[in-house]
Amino acid sequence: MAPTLWLRVSHILRLVCLLHLAPAVVAAGLYELHLVTDSPATTGAEVNITASLVASDNGSLALPTDPLSYRFHWVHSPLLLKGKTEEAFRSTIRAVGNVPGDFPISVWVTSADCQMCQPVARSRLVLSITENIVGKLVITQNASLPWPSTYFTKTLLKTSFLLHDPSNFFKTASFLYSWDFGDGTQMVTEDSTVYYNRSIMGTFTVKLKVVAEWEQAALAAGKGIVQKTGHFSGSLKLQETLRGIQVMGPTEIQAFQEMTVTLNFLGSPPLTMCWRIKSECLPLEEHECRPVPVAGTVYNVTTIIMDPGDYCFSIRAENVISRTHQYHRVQVWPSRIQPAVFAFPCATIITMMLAFIMYMTLRNTTQQKDMVENPATAISPSQVSPTPSPLKRLGTSSLQVCLAVPT
Template sequence: LISTEEYGLEITNNGPITTGAQATVHASLSMKNGSVTSNLYHFNWIYAPLILMQKSEQQLNSVINVTSEFPGTFPVSVWVTHRNCWLCRPIARNATMLHITEFITGNLTIAQIEDSRLITHGSSSSTGAVTRISFSLHDPSHYFMSASFIYKWDFGDGLYQITKEPFVYYNCSTMGNRTVHLKVIAEWEQTGSIMHERETVQKTGDFTTALELLDAVKSINVVGSRETHVMENLSLSLHINGTPPLAICWLIKAECVPLEGDKCHLVEISGSCYNLSQTFQDAGHYCLSVRVENGVTMLQTYHEIKVWPIGIHPAFFVLLCITLVSVTLGLVLYTTFRSNTQQKDLVEVADFDFSPLSDKSLSSHPELSCGQICCRSCFLQSSEEAARETHELLHSFYKPVKTYTI
């Protein structure tokens, strides 16, 4: 690359290509200081022994299409001068290498089907999942537009398959590494260059890719307490069911959030267990969000955490509730028992008349005979017996009523 302090020149190509196809080489001139100029420039190309098929040029860009009937790696260079000064020193120069092969060009890709979607994980896939292996033909000039293709697949485990489509579905439940081989055969007819007769042309290509089958991340088990206190160290352990190596992303916030990107604590482990610890400065509710992936699958889980203030334990609130319930129940029972007792109590009142009138009433009847007095005595005796019977029905803690005989 030769350039001045004011100009830069970039050159690219879309190779590799197969023999007979056309490659595109693009050159772009830029101003390093970002200024825009109205000057005209001329692009000078060197591409031999390639055959030039087409050339186009604009103010700061130039494109050429070249081809070759022979395989190899060919240099293509370009330098730029002012259009009105061809003999002046070039203001920029650059070069690129174009690779031409006699075989079909393309590449294999591996994708795993998850929820009716194709997810690409490089060369890795999970066991038990359906994996799609597909071939992408690299033909920028549409050289194989009229060709028919046959694909012969070898999955490296004794299974073979022949298709007319450039993809195949593969499912394996055994962990391990595989090497997938593919042979592509393309055939088409074209007019011969000498006899001008129709002839069949065939090109082939061999491709391989590594397939790594891993166990998917099936579960994440968070072992540890869900409660802690302020300024106490909370230790948690993550137990993961999946094939390592594992990439763990964890974050503790006031709410559970889906983890995306690298806005979390990122760690990589070669086992299936990881320990973490956290000290909380404030009381409240928190959530531990965890994301685990192993190159083929990703799983996320959450773990809620309650942080209590210092000196307050949940058992205190339980004891307080039990005490309040006990006191309330005792008051209800006492009130009920007291009401029933008052209803059953009997109050007895004795009415005695000790006024002088009572004596006068007796003295005012001197004519009462002995029989009458005796009858009164009998009556008093019968009244006394009735009082005794009534007295026996009263509770023992009441004092007996005294009976006076007049």
């Protein structure tokens, strides 16, 4: 009896000891840790890293009602910890790096009453610390453009440097900005924003050197001057709107005559164009022609018009920032049949006729001579059938055709 009672009591005690492990075991794999940071940062500046415990995306799981049921554990060495803030299912640390480099940060979450249990969730990230100033170069244009990242020539460019300093590390620093626009234009300012106007289309690069200086307490004596620098650049492509299309080609042609028209596009390539011969000068609709890619500013179009009449050569061209239409009127006259076209065939026919006549004439002469010299072989006139003249055999149709050629 006693052994059986003791066995039951031991099972109950084991269940009591394992009861506090149940939340952690059940929660494992049901939650995730999301990490965010305001890095990169310069050496000496504070960096914030925030870890948030969220439920996995299964559509029904929710976080526990007690926010103190879990604890966050951080590994941030060799970064120096400057502070830690705990909120509901969220933990934030502030760290400082005194040397540049990429540093791994790890964090995991356990049950508050069982720190040695299996983590509910874990995550990590790599923190970037640099010796230089952190920021970015932003180039915008004072124009309302429907196309993103598009810039015009001969339009004012606004070039600004945006400092990344969430911890106000540079709050007492003075800055100096050295600008280089790549075309010989250079300037030095104390303002982080300058304006520049470039009239040449194409891609160019803006380079900027930023120098920051401030006083800082020194260990040996009084105060010392601290200086940090940063180098930044930004490339952009300036384009010109399509100001028009110059059309160079004939204004009068004959039917069935090949016509070549040269198009000069006044704008920035690459672009697309389409064209069509119409009876009236009207803008081309999207479905009226198939766009053709054009890599340059000159394009040749060759076509043949069959029927006489007045026509309009309609052209539509567009690049990434603009579109334009142009028209070119062409008068097509009926095709004229020139006498020279028939000169050679008629001369050939006449020559053949003359040669045949001469041949028949010589033949008849030879036959009559034989009849005179050999009376025995003569044939009575009644037996000789009348021989038509060579000209009558050929008829006058060929001659009429030649004579009917218009002059």
